[in-house]
Each structure stands twice: as C-alpha cells, then as structure tokens.
Amino acid sequence: MLASEVISRLRGIYPPAFFERINDPFYVLVSTVLSQRTRDNVTIPATEKLFSVYGSPQAIAAADPEDIEKLIKDVGFHRVKAGRIIEISRILLEEYEGKVPDNIDDLLKLPGVGRKTANCVLTYAFRKDAIAVDTHVHRISNRLGLVTTNTPEETESGLEHVVPRQLWQYVNELLVRFGQDVCRPISPKCDVCLLADLCPSRVIRITE
Ligand code: SF4
Incomplete structure (x- = not known):
C-alpha cells in the first residue's frame, strides 16, 4: 500500500x-x-x-x-x-x-x-489518532498521488481513507520535515528523493 x-x-x-x-x-x-x-x-x-x-x-x-x-x-x-x-x-x-x-x-x-x-x-x-494537515502535508500528499484534493480539509478526509489508522499520528511530523528538507514547495529535490520511484510528480532533470 x-x-x-x-x-x-x-x-x-x-x-x-x-x-x-x-x-x-x-x-x-x-x-x-x-x-x-x-x-x-x-x-x-x-x-x-x-x-x-x-x-x-x-x-x-x-x-x-x-x-x-x-x-x-x-x-x-x-x-x-x-x-x-x-x-x-x-x-x-x-x-x-x-x-x-x-x-x-x-x-x-x-x-x-x-x-x-x-x-x-x-x-x-495526546497521541490520539489524528491527521493534522498543513501546507506541506497537503502539497506532498497530492504530489505523491495519495489524494487528489483542493483544500486541506479534503486532504485530511482523503488521507484518513488511505493511511492505516495506526499511522495517522506520524503523518504531520514526517511530511512537514520532508517538505522542509526535500519536497519543497518550489524546486523539490527529486534527484535525491527516497520516494522518487513511487512519485508521479517527480521532476527529472536532464543533464548534458
Ligand atoms: S519525487 Fe519530487 S515531487 Fe515526488 S515526493 Fe520526491 S521530492 Fe516530492
């Protein structure tokens, strides 16, 4: 999955x-x-x-x-x-x-x-099962094709369907860090991304 x-x-x-x-x-x-x-x-x-x-x-x-x-x-x-x-x-x-x-x-x-x-x-x-969606979570979830949504509210609801409940508490923390380091809003570092093989949005740079 x-x-x-x-x-x-x-x-x-x-x-x-x-x-x-x-x-x-x-x-x-x-x-x-x-x-x-x-x-x-x-x-x-x-x-x-x-x-x-x-x-x-x-x-x-x-x-x-x-x-x-x-x-x-x-x-x-x-x-x-x-x-x-x-x-x-x-x-x-x-x-x-x-x-x-x-x-x-x-x-x-x-x-x-x-x-x-x-x-x-x-x-x-409280370590409860919840998915906090900020701009990083919204952007990356859509780039990866986990959801296809227009608003953070839609993303929260979409992720609740595709992420196993026991993993909900990790989504915000991990995607925020990943969004700051690698999958940035502008110029994502697809060349070094460990999710590139899974990602339909990866940007392939052509070098001569
Ligand atoms: S391949 Fe690029 S767009 Fe896809 S998750 Fe990685 S950094 Fe983001």
Whole structure:
C-alpha cells in the first residue's frame, strides 16, 4: 500500500520530533497557535521564552498583554496571537478546569484554533489518532498521488481513507520535515528523493 510505504520510508530517516519530548498539552496548544504562519526556528525559541515566564493557563490569563507580546514578538501576528492565548487561557480556566480538552469538538471552540491546530494538539499532546494537515502535508500528499484534493480539509478526509489508522499520528511530523528538507514547495529535490520511484510528480532533470 502506497501510504504505508511512504510512512515507513520516512520513519527510517527522521528521528522522533521535538514535540515527542513535550508532555504538556498546554505547551503544545500554545506553541501550535504561535506556529501559525511562522517558521519552527522562530516558534520554538518564542514558546520557550514565553513559558520561562508564564508557564500555565493561570499565569497567562492574569498576564499583562504587553508582556506577552514582548515575549513572543518574533512570531508573525504576535499581537493577535498574544490576545488569543490569553483568551484561550481564560476559557480553559472557566470551562475546562484549566486543562486542554482532548477532543476535536471542544478544541475547535477555542479562539484561533482550526482543524490543523486541533489535530496537532490531539496528535502531539495526546497521541490520539489524528491527521493534522498543513501546507506541506497537503502539497506532498497530492504530489505523491495519495489524494487528489483542493483544500486541506479534503486532504485530511482523503488521507484518513488511505493511511492505516495506526499511522495517522506520524503523518504531520514526517511530511512537514520532508517538505522542509526535500519536497519543497518550489524546486523539490527529486534527484535525491527516497520516494522518487513511487512519485508521479517527480521532476527529472536532464543533464548534458
Ligand atoms: S519525487 Fe519530487 S515531487 Fe515526488 S515526493 Fe520526491 S521530492 Fe516530492
């Protein structure tokens, strides 16, 4: 099966991800909100900086928004995101006893949390079977012919049909890394790709 082979080969080259070392669902939720439209090399230090000062929903809910903004100033849309994580913290305290919910319906009710973020939390914080589709997952799944879709939502649903359930939790991590390293949005490195023999989109360069 194509999807299983893709996951199997990628697991062979990528070691466990950063998030696998994190057991705190609140950390994963905040980090994923901060990561929206922001690169990992900016998101991770900003999250670490924030949590070195404000490490709980109680602390963030009571914080001065300007302090939060300063700590996360390097991430895109930092003012909007500061407001969101304060609001999320307040909702968690008021409605969820300060805990991050472990189901998609409740996660989607939180401000700034869409399907990708909710599925990242389910995958990385709770190790539940979920497929978080970002631009890398959407692009690569279509290039490989795992799905033929126009939107991340369609891709999520399509992948759920072709990827065995026990492998769902690996899809985001592996395809994001692969998309950053090899199957990039522009000029994918098909010459060195370990999936080239499976891929209908491979670009063959003619050299003289
Ligand atoms: S062969 Fe090229 S397009 Fe296909 S998965 Fe590899 S890098 Fe991406």
